[in-house]
Amino acid sequence: MATTDKAPAAPAHDLATIGVVGAGVMGVGVAQNLAQTGHRVLLLDLKDEVLDTARAQIRQNVRFHGMFSGTRGGPSPAEVLERITFTTDYAPFRDADFVVENATEKVAVKESIYPVLDAVCPPHAVFAANTSCISITRIGSWTGRPDRVLGMHFMNPVPLKPVVETIRGFHTSQHTVNTALRFLGQMGKEGIVVNDLPGFVSNRVLMITINEAVWEVQDGVASAEDIDRIFVTCFGHKMGPLATGDLIGLDTILHSLQILQESYGDPKFRPAPLLVKMVDAGLHGRKSGRGFFDYSVPGAAPAAA
Incomplete structure (x- = not known):
């Protein structure tokens, strides 16, 4: 406990x-x-x-x-x-x-x-x-x-x-x-x-949340901006899941999901293909200047981020 x-x-x-x-x-x-x-x-x-x-x-x-x-x-x-x-x-x-x-x-x-x-x-x-x-x-x-x-x-x-x-x-x-x-x-x-179980409490929940938000962008359910706006305005989160992923680093998100998938053998941790593609393209989030949001231009990133 x-x-x-x-x-x-x-x-x-x-x-x-x-x-x-x-x-x-x-x-x-x-x-x-x-x-x-x-x-x-x-x-x-x-x-x-x-x-x-x-x-x-x-x-x-x-x-x-x-x-x-x-x-x-x-x-x-x-x-x-x-x-x-x-x-x-x-x-x-x-x-x-x-x-x-x-x-x-x-x-x-x-x-x-x-x-x-x-x-x-x-x-x-x-x-x-x-x-x-x-x-x-x-x-x-x-x-x-x-x-x-x-x-x-x-x-x-x-x-x-x-x-x-x-x-x-x-x-x-x-x-x-x-x-x-x-x-x-x-x-x-x-x-x-x-x-001690891989992912512990925070990332066992958070990685799935961020990954599912990536799937929603990939599937055309909503834009990254609108997904994050729902979490900020409806749930009172200080930052949406995609801005959070950008802050952590999308490469780190991908590595974490791969470790969780290997550890549990559970397909629920399978990384979204869009996430893999972005990491391969060097779009790692804040540290690279661009992820789901653009950090290279002042004011372009979401206010909540």
């Missing part, structure tokens, strides 16, 4: 140094949130140019938040960046108390990371996989510490989302769950603990 938990007190470790693997959209959000809440962050990616882009994005995000949120007294962009070590080397992770892995949603990519983390990180370090669909029990099997592995499905944009879907694998200990909830509490977030 899913439960909503508060972060417990009495830390065994102070969780001062956090490793973040992957400097894409999610990794940047996690690193920024952590640095803004006083943590020392080790942000790792394979290429220096990716890290340079991440540095610039964090500076812009913090400046934007300070200008438009109406808050005063928060850390400056310089203070936030001073807390982050940008690295292409795993060696600094020997000091990590907790690691959040944000690699792309491909099993082969993630599987290559965990043995390295296992060898470098201290024995007490907890590994949190930021995944939307991949089994946490399976990820734990790639390490020698499956009891200290769990899932943390952060939502985008990370600094603005107050709740994180937190997944307990078969071997995940209660101590690890407690540590993870305390870690989230330090970030100003709450964890909702769920059990």
Whole structure:
């Protein structure tokens, strides 16, 4: 049964140094949130140019938040960046108390990371996989510490989302769950603990919803604009399913559906041919400038997005 938990007190470790693997959209959000809440962050990616882009994005995000949120007294962009070590080397992770892995949603990519983390990180370090669909029990099997592995499905944009879907694998200990909830509490977030089946709660429902909306565009039931308008105006959603797909990344949606279809053997997860075609064409959503909506022209995207 899913439960909503508060972060417990009495830390065994102070969780001062956090490793973040992957400097894409999610990794940047996690690193920024952590640095803004006083943590020392080790942000790792394979290429220096990716890290340079991440540095610039964090500076812009913090400046934007300070200008438009109406808050005063928060850390400056310089203070936030001073807390982050940008690295292409795993060696600094020997000091990590907790690691959040944000690699792309491909099993082969993630599987290559965990043995390295296992060898470098201290024995007490907890590994949190930021995944939307991949089994946490399976990820734990790639390490020698499956009891200290769990899932943390952060939502985008990370600094603005107050709740994180937190997944307990078969071997995940209660101590690890407690540590993870305390870690989230330090970030100003709450964890909702769920059990481990691919897709968990949010994406097992969301991927089908987005995929069905794609089928409706493909079948000519309605335009992308009208489908999303129905969800925003009739159901009070802040964003329609197709704009949500564009925000997540249509390539990520496709990978997630493929993992769910493989995991359950259920045709209900079969990706719409239109989705496959768009991904093949490089129309990945916001990050590519165009998906179901055009983000290259100011004002062209739906207001709800």
